[in-house]
Each structure stands twice: as C-alpha cells, then as structure tokens.
Amino acid sequence: MxxxxxxxxxxxxxxxxxxxxxxxxxRVVPAGDDHAGAGVAAPTSRLTPACxxxxxxxxxxxxxxxxxxxxxxxxxxxATASRPCALSPARVDEGTIRTRHTEAALRGVPWFDLPNRRRAHKAAQRRALTDISVARRAAEELVRAEERRIDQWWNALCANDSATVTxxxxxxxxxxxxxxxxxxxxxxxxxxxxxxxxxxxxxxxxxxxxxxxxxxxxxxxxxxxxxxxxxxxxxxxxxxxxxxxxxxxxxxxxxxxxxxxxxxxxxxxxxxxxxxxxxxxxxxxxxxxxxxxxxxxxxxxxxxxxxxxxxxxxxxxxxxxxxxxxxxxxxxxxxxxxxxxx
Incomplete structure (x- = not known):
C-alpha cells in the first residue's frame, strides 16, 4: 500500500x-444506544406563535x-482519564476440586470397607485444601500482576510517554x-x-x-x-x-x-x-x-x-x-x- x-x-x-x-x-455508535442523548437538554423555543x-x-x-x-x-x-483497577481475583471452584479429589481417592475402595473409605476421604480433603490454596494464590497473583501492569501504564500516561498517550x-x-x-x-x-x-x-x-x-x-x-x-x-x-x-x-x-x-x-x-x-x-x-x-x-x-x-x-x-x-x-x-x- x-x-x-x-x-x-x-x-x-x-x-x-x-x-x-x-x-x-x-466507530459508528449503534442506533438506540442507551447513552445516546444522555445529558442533552431539550431545545427551548426561541419564537412565539405571534411572529x-x-x-x-x-x-x-x-x-x-x-x-x-x-x-x-x-x-x-x-470525562477525564482515571487509573483503572484490576478485577477481583477469580472465584475458585472449591466444590469441584473437593469432588475430584474425593472421587479419585475412593476409586477402587469397596463401598463396604468403611474404615479405608473414611481414611481415603480425609486424605482427599487434605489434598483438596492444598489445591484450593494454590488456586487462590494463583488468582491473587494474577491480580497483583495486572495491578503492576496498570501501574506501569498509568505512570507512562501521566509522564506523557508518546507511545502510551498516542x-x-x-x-x-x-x-x-x-x-x-x-x-x-x-x-x-x-x-x-x-x-x-x-x-x-x-x-x-x-x-x-x-x-x-x-x-x-x-x-x-x-x-x-x-x-x-x-x-x-x-x-x-x-x-x-x-x-x-x-x-x-x-x-x-x-x-x-x-x-x-x-x-x-x-x-x-x-x-x-x-x-x-x-x-x-x-x-x-x-x-x-x-x-x-x-x-x-x-x-x-x-x-x-x-x-x-x-x-x-x-x-x-x-x-x-x-x-x-x-x-x-x-x-x-x-x-x-x-x-x-x-
């Protein structure tokens, strides 16, 4: 070109x-936009019927x-620019994690072997808690990383960095x-x-x-x-x-x-x-x-x-x-x- x-x-x-x-x-604003005309006052009449x-x-x-x-x-x-905030940490699906560990622990243990099933269930819950903690820390780290990225971008914007501002x-x-x-x-x-x-x-x-x-x-x-x-x-x-x-x-x-x-x-x-x-x-x-x-x-x-x-x-x-x-x-x-x- x-x-x-x-x-x-x-x-x-x-x-x-x-x-x-x-x-x-x-960009073309879609017709019927909820914000179209927001804050626009209705025109007032300048002329009287007499004229x-x-x-x-x-x-x-x-x-x-x-x-x-x-x-x-x-x-x-x-509206003036303001520093954006990162979203809250993603929700950890604890129920799914617990169910996955429980099913894996009880696989192969007969239903009538109640003592071993209880021990397997407790072990599964301990492993699930570990995985839940890891997932929470990972989600929180993603938020911290995003906050660091936003800080870097906002500081560049406030410093009038040419590429960022443009x-x-x-x-x-x-x-x-x-x-x-x-x-x-x-x-x-x-x-x-x-x-x-x-x-x-x-x-x-x-x-x-x-x-x-x-x-x-x-x-x-x-x-x-x-x-x-x-x-x-x-x-x-x-x-x-x-x-x-x-x-x-x-x-x-x-x-x-x-x-x-x-x-x-x-x-x-x-x-x-x-x-x-x-x-x-x-x-x-x-x-x-x-x-x-x-x-x-x-x-x-x-x-x-x-x-x-x-x-x-x-x-x-x-x-x-x-x-x-x-x-x-x-x-x-x-x-x-x-x-x-x-």
Missing amino acids: SIMVDTATGVSVRVSSPAFRATFTP ASSAKSALAEAVLDAEDALTSVHRSWF EYVNGVFASDGDTRAAALGTHGACVEVAVVVPGEHVLPAEEVRMAPDGSLTIRRSSVAHRAHLYRQHVAGVVIATARKALAASPGADSVKVHALRATATGPFDELALLAVAELTREDILHADFAMDAHSLLHRIGRGVRMGSECLDTVMVPLALDTVPGLAERLEQVCAGHHRASA
Whole structure:
C-alpha cells in the first residue's frame, strides 16, 4: 500500500482513501444506544406563535437548532482519564476440586470397607485444601500482576510517554462516533492532534431573520452567513478536540490541534489545513465558555491561524508550511493506522 503526499499546490496533502479512513473514520455508535442523548437538554423555543405560523416557526426552530449544534461543540464536556483497577481475583471452584479429589481417592475402595473409605476421604480433603490454596494464590497473583501492569501504564500516561498517550488518545477518539481525529504524537508536555472538520455541506441551507416589524423571514443562507457559521464550527471543533485530548492525557500541559478538511478525489483524499492552534490546560480551565467559539479560541489559543480573520469571509486553506513537517507526519500516521487495520 502506497501513500502519496502531494505538496505541489502548497495547501493540500494527498493520502490514499483506505489509509485516510483507517485513521480518521470513527466507530459508528449503534442506533438506540442507551447513552445516546444522555445529558442533552431539550431545545427551548426561541419564537412565539405571534411572529410566525406554526409551520414556519417549526422550520425556523429546526434551522436555529442546527446552527446551535454546529456553533456550540466547544462547550461539550469530556470525562477525564482515571487509573483503572484490576478485577477481583477469580472465584475458585472449591466444590469441584473437593469432588475430584474425593472421587479419585475412593476409586477402587469397596463401598463396604468403611474404615479405608473414611481414611481415603480425609486424605482427599487434605489434598483438596492444598489445591484450593494454590488456586487462590494463583488468582491473587494474577491480580497483583495486572495491578503492576496498570501501574506501569498509568505512570507512562501521566509522564506523557508518546507511545502510551498516542495509543490511548486514539482509543478515546475511536470510541466517539462524532470525532474524526488522531493523535500525531507528543512533544514534551504537548500532545499533537489532527482532526477532520466536515465540509460546509453540514450547514443549514436557510437562515432565519427577524424584520424590524417583528415578522419572521426564512430565506436561503447568504455566503457571509454560511462563512460565519463555518468559521465558528471550525473554531469549536478545535477547542472541543483539545479538551477531549487533554481529558485523556493527564500528563499533558497543552494540545496543538490541526484542523483539516478532506475532499475525496478518486482513490485519494486531499487534506487541506484550515486552522492551527495550541491550547493549554490552564487556559481551558479558566475559559469563559459563554463566549462564541471563534472569540474564545482567539482569546485562549496560542499561535492561532485560521486564514483570513474576517468572520464573514470564506475560509481559505492555510499553506502547509504553516506547520513544518505536518504532511510527513500525516503520511506516517495514515500508513501506520492502515497497516494496523489491514
């Protein structure tokens, strides 16, 4: 399997579609999952029946809910990693052990030879107790060995060991059906992550406006409005990805996020760089998430690059040399994930 990196245009990376999907396609969450929607509050009405018909109001609510979902991803909460515990020692089946020894001891002893049967039974019980003790010690040793393995893994995760953090963070991303991200490695106390942001096709086709007289207008979304929403969504994805990676890597102080957009071109996918930012754990801890994603990212992010700074202009991909070596790292990660999933 070959990987192609084409940097001739200066703004895109070409990788084979199978390698890209193996790296950035998340696990699909089964329909009807008991946890789907857990903790999600029911949408509240923004419009009153006085300003629109019920049908128009319902459509407007749907459009506004879709916009909220796209522009509020940075407010998502993620559970922090915690040290797992080994399971309790496996239960020893004492009855089976006793029965096995008793049957073996009484084999060949006539039923009417009661004295010898009693002696054989007592000897069998002594041997059974010995085997039970051995089985219990073996089960407890397995637990101790697992605890030692967990200690070693947890210490490596807390020390921000590159291989450990990369594997675990990728596992966290893979378990989320909504995240298309992969850890690229670590640099000191910083975790480097790439995330694929969906294209503008996820934006609502309409936009809602209120006229000065209070009447409701729903019309085709303007270019400026779509650009504003998409920029907010990209910024939100960057923040949410950083929060998720930090929650999964207790030894990291910061996360550097590269937001990519993928375009399928036959057997290859072109990955264009939309945004780059580094966010620290301390800044996120004290961030004001009531702010919109774009404003918040520029307030707490470090080295933020998102093309033109105007909110209402279409996002233009950044030059690849904005992040030296990014194309090569994406090549290595995609190739490695493809081999692992083959």
